Amino acid sequence: MSVMNTAIPYTVEARPETGLYNAKLGMWLFLASEVMLFGGLFSAYVFLRMAAAHWPAGSSILSIPLGAVNTVVLITSSITMSLASAAVKERKFDQFKVNLGLTILLALVFLSVKSFEYGMKFSHHMYPKTNTFLAIYFALTGVHVLHVLGGLVVNAYFWGPGSRMGQADPQRFANRIEIAGLYWNFVDVVWILLFVTLYLL
Amino acid sequence: MSVVFLWFFMAWAMICCPAVRACSVCFFGASNDSSSAAIRMAVVCLLLALLAVLVFFGKFFLDIRKRQQLIPKKM
Numbered sequence: 384m385s386v387m388n389t390a391i392p393y394t395v396e397a398r399p400e401t402g403l404y405n406a407k408l409g410m411w412l413f414l415a416s417e418v419m420l421f422g423g424l425f426s427a428y429v430f431l432r433m434a435a436a437h438w439p440a441g442s443s444i445l446s447i448p449l450g451a452v453n454t455v456v457l458i459t460s461s462i463t464m465s466l467a468s469a470a471v472k473e474r475k476f477d478q479f480k481v482n483l484g485l486t487i488l489l490a491l492v493f494l495s496v497k498s499f500e501y502g503m504k505f506s507h508h509m510y511p512k513t514n515t516f517l518a519i520y521f522a523l524t525g526v527h528v529l530h531v532l533g534g535l536v537v538n539a540y541f542w543g544p545g546s547r548m549g550q551a552d553p554q555r556f557a558n559r560i561e562i563a564g565l566y567w568n569f570v571d572v573v574w575i576l577l578f579v580t581l582y583l584l
Numbered sequence: 585m586s587v588v589f590l591w592f593f594m595a596w597a598m599i600c601c602p603a604v605r606a607c608s609v610c611f612f613g614a615s616n617d618s619s620s621a622a623i624r625m626a627v628v629c630l631l632l633a634l635l636a637v638l639v640f641f642g643k644f645f646l647d648i649r650k651r652q653q654l655i656p657k658k659m
Contacts, residue, residue, distance in 0.1 A: 399655050400648055411644075415637045422633020426626040433622030 395554045410562040414569050421573055428519045439516050441582045450582040453496050460489035461571040468564045472557045476549055483542045490535040497528055520581055527577055530570050537563050
């Protein structure tokens with residue numbers, strides 16, 4: 384047993400009291416704080432929308448096909464992330480690499496589509512200062528893009544240099560991928576909510 | 585003395601300034617104003633997010649309690 388495992392117990396196995404290992408508990412707490420963050424932002428959206436005398440339809444400003452493509456891309460990436468997590472639990476590292484690689488690729492596709500969307504808006508002189516709709520659109524999607532970027536960096540680390548742990552301490556590595564997957568699924572769910580509220584409603 | 589002055593000032597303000605009596609969340613009594621309705625809906629939205637998190641914590645604590653009963657006591 385390493386010194387680190389002695390100092391911080393339950394890094395690999397679930398605590399008997401909670402049924403969760405430390406990192407998973409930490410991730411759930413983090414996601415609870417994230418729910419509060421996005422809850423506040425969605426409340427701001429509700430306030431701005433209801434207080435406005437005129438609120439434009441999302442489809443009149445935003446591209447629904449591009450938003451739908453991004454939704455499909457993120458849902459697919461959630462599936463590949465889950466497959467990567469399942470593969471690493473079964474010690475199938477080749478499958479893990481392929482699935483996590485696909486997740487990273489899909490995240491890059493999402494960011495490319497989003498930057499294309501932003502570029503289109505800027506080329507038509509539509510900035511956050513233009514109107515309230517665009518202000519809340521850029522705020523909500525901007526915060527979400529930062530979350531996607533964060534997940535992308537973490538996934539890229541586990542796909543690259545971080546994957547060495549898969550050989551040295553496979554159980555702990557599987558736990559790390561599992562909690563990275565939890566985060567990624569959360570980011571996916573937030574995007575679906577954003578797509579419905581901003582693009583469709 | 586200053587406390588008495590403060591009470592008199594507050595009484596005077598309550599009588600002379602209707603705005604002081606107005607609810608701070610309904611914009612000086614204009615409860616039908618769109619801003620008031622919007623604030624109420626935003627607060628409801630925020631409360632829903634808070635409720636989701638509190639339900640999560642509540643369920644987690646109940647789960648811990650259930651698990652605690654399953655763990656054999658050492659003493």
